[in-house]
Amino acid sequence: MTFFDVYVGEPSGGDDPLDWGGDPSVGNTPNAISPLFPPSGAYGGAFWVLIDKIRRGEFTGKKVDWGAWAAQVSKQQIRDFIEEHYRGNDWYTDPTLMPHLYQKKQALSAFVESLHLGAHPTARHTSETRACQSGCPGHAILVTLSLLSFRNLFT
Numbered sequence: 001m002t003f004f005d006v007y008v009g010e011p012s013g014g015d016d017p018l019d020w021g022g023d024p025s026v027g028n029t030p031n032a033i034s035p036l037f038p039p040s041g042a043y044g045g046a047f048w049v050l051i052d053k054i055r056r057g058e059f060t061g062k063k064v065d066w067g068a069w070a071a072q073v074s075k076q077q078i079r080d081f082i083e084e085h086y087r088g089n090d091w092y093t094d095p096t097l098m099p100h101l102y103q104k105k106q107a108l109s110a111f112v113e114s115l116h117l118g119a120h121p122t123a124r125h126t127s128e129t130r131a132c133q134s135g136c137p138g139h140a141i142l143v144t145l146s147l148l149s150f151r152n153l154f155t
Helices: 046-055 075-086 099-114
Strands: 002-009 060-065 068-073 140-148
Touching: 002 046, 046 060, 046 068, 046 075, 046 140, 060 140, 068 075, 075 099, 075 140
Parallel strands: none
Antiparallel strands: 002 140, 060 068, 068 140
């Protein structure tokens, strides 16, 4: 089974906010600092939408790992991405239809609102004033990550 995840991660500490020093073939991705984007739509949902936005130049980003893409985005771009991606789907707006999906989207939206970008992407309180090491004030990283699971082959 393949998992297609999208999450918010930290910019790298180096000159390139999309290079975490790992091998681009395997392991060059940031840790998630947000809840995963809830599954939606067709196979892969937000995963393919984010890659398409990077390819079309709507988001500044690139392929960073064999199964991952990352984009440097503002808080407003994350809000817009969530709104665009889940708009019109009652599963994410009506808590009675699919309560677990509604709750996941609410948790993701609350996380995004809690971000205090401009100091450091993970600063959640105004008392945190660490500067973003990579010179990217006001930005976070949206990451797509494709993971293959082989557990069913060996059980």
